[in-house]
Amino acid sequence: DAKTTQPTSMDCAEGRAANLPCNHSTISGNEYVYWYRQIHSQGPQYIIHGLKNNETNEMASLIITEDRKSSTLILPHATLRDTAVYYCIVRVGSNYKLTFGKGTLLTVNP
Amino acid sequence: NAGVTQTPKFQVLKTGQSMTLQCAQDMNHEYMSWYRQDPGMGLRLIHYSVGAGITDQGEVPNGYNVSRSTTEDFPLRLLSAAPSQTSVYFCASTSGGWASGGDTQYFGPGTRLTVL
Numbered sequence: 001d002a003k004t005t006q007p008t009s010m011d012c013a014e015g016r017a018a019n020l021p022c023n024h025s026t027i028s029g030n031e032y033v034y035w036y037r038q039i040h041s042q043g044p045q046y047i048i049h050g051l052k053n054n055e056t057n058e059m060a061s062l063i064i065t066e067d068r069k070s071s072t073l074i075l076p077h078a079t080l081r082d083t084a085v086y087y088c089i090v091r092v093g094s095n096y097k098l099t100f101g102k103g104t105l106l107t108v109n110p
Numbered sequence: 111n112a113g114v115t116q117t118p119k120f121q122v123l124k125t126g127q128s129m130t131l132q133c134a135q136d137m138n139h140e141y142m143s144w145y146r147q148d149p150g151m152g153l154r155l156i157h158y159s160v161g162a163g164i165t166d167q168g169e170v171p172n173g174y175n176v177s178r179s180t181t182e183d184f185p186l187r188l189l190s191a192a193p194s195q196t197s198v199y200f201c202a203s204t205s206g207g208w209a210s211g212g213d214t215q216y217f218g219p220g221t222r223l224t225v226l
Binding site for chain 1: 114143145150151152153154155158168169198200202214215216217218219220
């Protein structure tokens with residue numbers, strides 16, 4: 001699976017959009033981009049995933065560049081409860097294993 | 111649905127002791143896996159199973175055994191606990207849609223293990 005690069009930490013003001021970047025320049029054509037988050041001491045929680053097209057669900061939006069070498073997770077109106085470590089993971093569909101990096105610690109400030 | 115459940119939530123062992131971490135899911139998922147997470151680190155895959163009777167090693171399998179006799183349960187056994195196995199252990203499960211990239215993994219709440 002392709003490796004990903006994320007900033008170590010980011011801050012965001014409550015109520016503003018949080019934009020978390022991820023670089024996956026070696027991604028292959030059959031690899032999906034997944035985002036998970038882990039709130040302190042809890043198990044990771046799925047957020048969203050995509051292959052080529054931009055995706056949106058009730059939690060977030062995922063913007064994947066046309067060349068698929070990077071993506072951005074957008075939390076449209078961040079709340080204090082969104083403070084967590086966010087993991088960007090790329091995965092071949094036939095390989096169900098998830099490989100976690102160190103992720104980005106997003107801190108939402110009042 | 112209870113989702114993915116893990117027991118115990120906390121455990122303290124002495125070096126050399128053995129124990130089993132329990133994981134169960136009630137979603138009829140085919141795939142289950144065990145991860146460990148050390149302080150300040152991401153999760154690392156220990157063992158996984160693609161169905162009852164089928165298991166395989168992940169990234170850090172040494173010191174751990176698994177078996178999968180039923181779809182619901184996937185216990186993780188520590189054979190002879192060592193301080194290096196002090197960690198938080200997460201179990202996860204997912205349906206067969208995972209193979210096509212169209213599904214998600216659901217994680218349990220974790221077991222916090224300390225080996226003295």
